[in-house]
Amino acid sequence: MPMKRGNSVGLRARLAWAAGLTGLTLAQAASAAPVIDLGVASQYSAFIFGDVKAANDVEGRLAVGGSLTANGLSVGYRAPAGSNGPALVVGGDVRFTNGRIYSTAPDTVKDSSAGEGNLVPWDPALARYGNSFGVFGGLNKGSSGYLDLRAEPKISSLVDFKAAQQQLTALSGSLAALTSTGAVAQPWSDINLTGTGKAGAVEVFDILLGSKNKQGSSWVMPSLSLKNVAADAWVVINVLNEGDVQLTGAFTGFKPIQEAQGKVLFNLANANRVKLGWVDGSVLAPKADLYGQGHVEGTVIGASISQAFEIGWEPFTPTPRNENQVPEPQIGWLAGLALLAAGLASRRRQA
Known part of the structure; x- marks a missing residue:
C-alpha cells in the first residue's frame, strides 16, 4: 500500500x-580534541599482546599476552609506590632464568627516574626494595627456582589481553586518522616538527617516510627535531608507513616534554615490524613485532618482541576527557x- x-x-x-x-x-x-588513554596498558612499562622472545631490562611492570622467554631479565625495579598487583603477568608459558622481579618502591619514592631521561644511573637503594612476584597462565618451562612465579589459570580475570588489544588497536587507528595540527618539513635529511605553541594542546604530526635502508627492507626514520610546543602540550607523531619501520634516529626537543610529563606518543598503526633505538616517548604499534638494541623511555605497546631492548618507566599521561x-x-x-x-x-x- x-x-x-x-x-x-x-x-x-x-x-x-x-x-x-x-x-x-x-x-x-x-x-x-581526542581522548588518548592507554587503559590497562598505562599500568605497565611494556604491554605486549603476543609472545616476548627476549627481554633484559624493563623498569616498570611487564604484561605479556602470549609466552615469555627471558634470560637475565630485571623487571619492576623502578615501579613507583602505589603500583598494584604482580610485577609480571604472562598469559601463556614462561621460561624466565637468571633474573629478578623487583618489588615496588616505598611510599617515599614516587618516581626514581625523575630528571634522568633515558640514561638513568643505577641506584643501589633499588636492590633493597625487596622482591615481587609474577603470574602465568600456561606452563613454567624451566624458570629459575628462586623466582616467585605463580600459576594463575584465570589469567584473563586479572588482565583481559583480548579486550585491551581491541581497544588499543582502535585507538591507534583513530589517532592515525586525526588531522595534522603541526608543520612537518624536511629541508635536508632531518625532519623538523613545528607545533602551534598552544598551551595544553594535542599537537599532531603526520610522517610518511620516503627512504629505506641499503637493503631496501626497512623505512628509516631520520633525526627528528621538535620545537614550538607548549610545556604542557601532548605530542602525537603518526608514522604512517606500512611494513618495517626503524625509529633509530636522534630526537631533539622531545626529552623535556616526555620526561616531565610523559606526553609524547609515537603511533605506528600500519607497521608490522618496528626497530627501536633511543626513543624519548611512548610507542603504540599494535600490529608490530618490536626489536632493537636501544632504550624507550615511555610505555611500549606492540604485538610481540623478538629482540631485547631496554624499556624505561615514563608512562604516558592520558589527555583529559572533554x-x-x-x-x-x-x-x-x-x-x-x-x-x-x-x-x-x-x-x-x-x-
Whole structure:
C-alpha cells in the first residue's frame, strides 16, 4: 500500500533532520580534541599482546599476552609506590632464568627516574626494595627456582589481553586518522616538527617516510627535531608507513616534554615490524613485532618482541576527557540512525 503524501513528507523531513543532526554531531566529535588513554596498558612499562622472545631490562611492570622467554631479565625495579598487583603477568608459558622481579618502591619514592631521561644511573637503594612476584597462565618451562612465579589459570580475570588489544588497536587507528595540527618539513635529511605553541594542546604530526635502508627492507626514520610546543602540550607523531619501520634516529626537543610529563606518543598503526633505538616517548604499534638494541623511555605497546631492548618507566599521561564530547555509544546510535535514514530513503526511491 503506498504511503499517504502527508506521512511521506513528514517521514522525509524527520529523516533529513536526523541525518543532518548525525552528520553535524559526528563532525563535531571528529574535530574535538581526542581522548588518548592507554587503559590497562598505562599500568605497565611494556604491554605486549603476543609472545616476548627476549627481554633484559624493563623498569616498570611487564604484561605479556602470549609466552615469555627471558634470560637475565630485571623487571619492576623502578615501579613507583602505589603500583598494584604482580610485577609480571604472562598469559601463556614462561621460561624466565637468571633474573629478578623487583618489588615496588616505598611510599617515599614516587618516581626514581625523575630528571634522568633515558640514561638513568643505577641506584643501589633499588636492590633493597625487596622482591615481587609474577603470574602465568600456561606452563613454567624451566624458570629459575628462586623466582616467585605463580600459576594463575584465570589469567584473563586479572588482565583481559583480548579486550585491551581491541581497544588499543582502535585507538591507534583513530589517532592515525586525526588531522595534522603541526608543520612537518624536511629541508635536508632531518625532519623538523613545528607545533602551534598552544598551551595544553594535542599537537599532531603526520610522517610518511620516503627512504629505506641499503637493503631496501626497512623505512628509516631520520633525526627528528621538535620545537614550538607548549610545556604542557601532548605530542602525537603518526608514522604512517606500512611494513618495517626503524625509529633509530636522534630526537631533539622531545626529552623535556616526555620526561616531565610523559606526553609524547609515537603511533605506528600500519607497521608490522618496528626497530627501536633511543626513543624519548611512548610507542603504540599494535600490529608490530618490536626489536632493537636501544632504550624507550615511555610505555611500549606492540604485538610481540623478538629482540631485547631496554624499556624505561615514563608512562604516558592520558589527555583529559572533554565533558562536552559526544560519548561513543551516542556516536554509534547516531551513526546507526544515519544508516537507517539512508536505507529508508533508498527504499522510497525504489518504490
